[in-house]
Amino acid sequence: MTKLWQAPLKLSAYIEKRPLTQAFHITGYTFTESEVLVVCLQDGELVGRGEGLGVYYRHDTPTSMLKQIEALRERIELGVTHEQLQELLPPGGARNALDCALWDLDAKRQGSPVWQLAGMPAPQPLLTTFTLSADEPEAMAESARQLSDARALKLKLTNDHRNAERVRAVRAARPGAWMMVDANQGFTRDSLQEALPAFVEAGVAVVEQPFPVGCENWLDGLNSPIPLAADESVQDHRDLQNLVGRVQVINIKLDKCGGLTEALTMARMARDLGFKVMVGNMGGSSWSMAPAFVLGSLCAVVDLDGPVYVLTDRTPGVSYQDGRIWCPDGVWGGPVMAAA
Incomplete structure (x- = not known):
C-alpha cells in the first residue's frame, strides 16, 4: 500500500451525470x-478507476472536485501513495x-484484489438498507411495498410533524423489515422526544443524525431508548472523540472522509472507542x-x-438479491480489468 510507483501515470478526470429513477427528497434537498x-x-495498459460525488451540504461538488484534481495533475502523474494523498488533499x-482509483490500480499492478491488499477477510454478501x-x-x-426484496429499510424524514405517521405507515406495510430512520439534521430536541414513542412502538433500530451539525450538545443527557447514529456530524476520524457518549453508531461515507484509506482507519478507531460502525453512501454507481x-x-x-436509484449503472455492476448487496472483484478493485 505504501509503495511509490516510479513509472509516470496518466491521469484523466471527468464529470458524469446519471438521472435518478425518480426525484429523491430529504430534509432541505431534492435530487433528480x-x-x-x-x-x-x-x-501502461493498466487502469485504476475511482468515483466521487462529494458532500453536497459542504459545497463539495464534482465541479469543485475536478478543479482540485486538475490543480495537482503534475504531482499526481509523477506517482503518489495513499499516505501522500492524505496530505495533498x-x-x-x-x-x-x-x-479509490489508486487502490484499483494497486490491485491490477499486484494481481491481488483490494480487500486482500487492505488486510480484510474474503467478502460475503452484505445485508443492506434500501432508502425511502x-x-x-x-x-x-x-x-416500501414495492421494495419487496428489501429486508432492511431506511426512512428519510423531514422537519415537519408527520414523521410518526410516516413510520407507522411503513411499519404497517412491511411488518417484518428491519428499520432505521434518518432525519438529516431535521429534528429539535422537542420534536425528537415527541416522535420517539412512535419510533419505539414501530421497532425502529437506529435514529440517524437527528440534530443539526454544531448542535451536538443537544445529545447530552438525551437518554434515547433507540441507538443514535452520527452522519453529518462526523466527517473523518478527527470528529470521533467529540461524539463519545453522545451517539452509539458512526456512519462512515467515503465521500465524507476522503477515500477507502481513511475509511478503514476511521472504522478501526471508531470500534476501539466503543462505537458501532455503519457504512453509507452519497449515491452514485457501482x-x-x-x-x-x-x-x-x-x-x-x-x-x-x-445504484438502485439510477436509471443506468456500470457494467459489470454490483447485484442485489434477498436484500443483500454483492460486489464481485470484476466490478472494481480486482486484479483483472473491469469494463469502462
Whole structure:
C-alpha cells in the first residue's frame, strides 16, 4: 500500500451525470440526478478507476472536485501513495475518487484484489438498507411495498410533524423489515422526544443524525431508548472523540472522509472507542459502492443502495438479491480489468 510507483501515470478526470429513477427528497434537498467525478489512473495498459460525488451540504461538488484534481495533475502523474494523498488533499470527494482509483490500480499492478491488499477477510454478501425518500406517509408505505426484496429499510424524514405517521405507515406495510430512520439534521430536541414513542412502538433500530451539525450538545443527557447514529456530524476520524457518549453508531461515507484509506482507519478507531460502525453512501454507481463494500466487512449497518436509484449503472455492476448487496472483484478493485 505504501509503495511509490516510479513509472509516470496518466491521469484523466471527468464529470458524469446519471438521472435518478425518480426525484429523491430529504430534509432541505431534492435530487433528480447523480452527478459524479470519475478519476482514472493509467500505468501502461493498466487502469485504476475511482468515483466521487462529494458532500453536497459542504459545497463539495464534482465541479469543485475536478478543479482540485486538475490543480495537482503534475504531482499526481509523477506517482503518489495513499499516505501522500492524505496530505495533498483534504477530506472530501476529490480525495475519495483519487484514493479509490489508486487502490484499483494497486490491485491490477499486484494481481491481488483490494480487500486482500487492505488486510480484510474474503467478502460475503452484505445485508443492506434500501432508502425511502421523504414523502407523504402512504406514498412511503407504497414505496416500501414495492421494495419487496428489501429486508432492511431506511426512512428519510423531514422537519415537519408527520414523521410518526410516516413510520407507522411503513411499519404497517412491511411488518417484518428491519428499520432505521434518518432525519438529516431535521429534528429539535422537542420534536425528537415527541416522535420517539412512535419510533419505539414501530421497532425502529437506529435514529440517524437527528440534530443539526454544531448542535451536538443537544445529545447530552438525551437518554434515547433507540441507538443514535452520527452522519453529518462526523466527517473523518478527527470528529470521533467529540461524539463519545453522545451517539452509539458512526456512519462512515467515503465521500465524507476522503477515500477507502481513511475509511478503514476511521472504522478501526471508531470500534476501539466503543462505537458501532455503519457504512453509507452519497449515491452514485457501482464504482462508488464497490470500495464501500470492502469497508462493509467491519460494519454493523450497511447502507449501499445507490445504484438502485439510477436509471443506468456500470457494467459489470454490483447485484442485489434477498436484500443483500454483492460486489464481485470484476466490478472494481480486482486484479483483472473491469469494463469502462
